[in-house]
Amino acid sequence: xxxxxxxxxxxxxxxxxxxxxxxxxxxxxxxxxxxxxxxxxxxxxxxxxxxxxxxxxxxxxxxxxxxxxxxxxxxxxxxxxxxxxxxxxx
Numbered sequence: 001x002x003x004x005x006x007x008x009x010x011x012x013x014x015x016x017x018x019x020x021x022x023x024x025x026x027x028x029x030x031x032x033x034x035x036x037x038x039x040x041x042x043x044x045x046x047x048x049x050x051x052x053x054x055x056x057x058x059x060x061x062x063x064x065x066x067x068x069x070x071x072x073x074x075x076x077x078x079x080x081x082x083x084x085x086x087x088x089x090x
Contacts, residue, residue: 001058004068005068008068008071008072008075011072011076011078011079012041012071012078014079014082015082016038016078019033019085022086026089029089030085033081033085033088036081037078037081040077040081044071044074048067
């Protein structure tokens with residue numbers, strides 16, 4: 001469980017920081033990309049906080065698979081957003 005969580009967290013951080021780099025380089029023209037990245041990052045953190053408050057059984061295989069599967073999917077989307085944003089601004 002820990003390696004999967006760390007991998008999805010690392011991918012998410014790579015994607016979000018990459019998008020923020022594009023925003024820093026290209027300013028307001030890239031702002032929508034930054035807002036999208038921020039929304040994905042907030043969604044991931046929001047689900048994690050919600051799960052903690054609801055006392056989800058994180059070690060339960062079904063809960064683990066759903067939560068970390070969705071975190072991984074969103075992290076991959078965020079990396080894709082970075083790649084797309086970087087290609088959009090030459």
